[in-house]
Amino acid sequence: MMEPIVQYKDVHKSFGDTHVLKGINLDIYPTEKIAIIGPSGSGKTTIIRLLMTLEEPTEGDIIVAGENLWKMESGGKMKTANEKHLREVRKNIGMVFQHFNLFPHKTILDNCVTPLVQVKKMKKSEAVELSKQMLDRVGLGEKYEAYPANLSGGQKQRVAMARALVMKPKIMLFDEVTSALDPELVGEVLEVIRDLAEQDEMAMVLVTHEMDFALEIADRVLFLDDGVIAESGTADEVINKSDNPRLQDFLRRFR
């Protein structure tokens, strides 16, 4: 049996008095494609922000590639991880956000090259080569010298994907990456994700409202409800066959 690439162990997250995640247990295996669905406010984004180390769990552990995200061994004792440890573990993880988060003053090529040179310490010429390959792959080969402001939302989102992909993460996180797009631009972004899901070995976690898309590409669908994983199974089991009334109610609003 393969080792999971990510493990959540009884993870809780509160913001002040708001108990958002109430005991998440989840193993994610290498190459697995997982879709997280659920009502607004159920904690979907928080689950993936925790993995990206943008938030720290209130309780519980998150293990990535065998390393505890927030704890490290030092002198035979476990203590809170330092920034260097976090940076190392984070190298396994790529994330694409709803609002792109590109560097506005850099060309799209430099948006990809900069993290490779700064974080991965790659030689500039190599970084340029790899970035061009990835931009070609997401269909932006003509646009190396364009700036984010001159691209459509769909193009910006494809740059954001290329920028995450050049880092060769073991796991990619997609947080509602189509929900800020005009409807006619959604298809081109889903097409890139579909291609990645088919071609790439990396694990993928998608928070999405695109039910048909989740059904098509996900190996496993999780229904998050009020901070717990209320249903988990194949897309067909969760989306088509579950009789959980809360899930039925949620799906009715998307169908």
Ligand code: ADP
């Ligand atoms: P979802 O992605 O399912 O819509 P979120 O994970 O974004 O849900 O949010 C879950 C709950 O946590 C919401 O009630 C939200 O208001 C709250 N929350 C998220 N981030 C913060 C924060 N930084 N400070 C306070 N409350 C937050």
